[in-house]
Structures are given as C-alpha cells and as structure tokens.
Amino acid sequence: MHPLPSLPLAVAQAALLLALAPLFTGVSRMIRARMHSRRGPGVLQDYRDIFKLFRRQDVAPGRAGLAFRLAPAVQLSAMLMLA
Secondary structure, eight states, rough: OOOOOHHHHHHHHHHHHHHHHHHHHHHHHHHHHHTOOOOOTTTTTHHHHHHHHTTSSSOOOOTTHHHHHHHHHHHHHHHHOOO
C-alpha cells in the first residue's frame, strides 16, 4: 500500500490542477469549433474571462451574512480537498 502524499505535494498538485483546468476547456472548445468548421475562441479565452471576473466590483448585498460571503471560499476549498 502506498503512503499518502505529503501536504505540500498535495497542495501543489491541487493548485496545478486548478491552474490547468481552463487550458483543457479551451483546447476542448477549440477542437469542437474546428469540427464544426468554425474558428472558435482562443485557447486562453477562459483565463481572460477569469481575470476579467476578478477585476469586477463586489456585488454582495449590503446586508449579506457571513455564510453568503464565505460560500465561494468554502466551495473552492472543498473542491481542492477533493482534488
């Protein structure tokens, strides 16, 4: 039986997986566009969309509770734990 990976290695693998996911979806979109004789978006379009979303203003309501504000961080950490 193999030992579990160390925590820094597991975190690095999860971060790499998170960083490469938009690249794989971009390649998939490009392949589908070519199959339909279209040009399609660039491979890096998802990265541009992510950076654009990070620059947007906060849209949380003024009376939003703690659960509303922490939900994205909880979801991201749960997905990284699963990875």
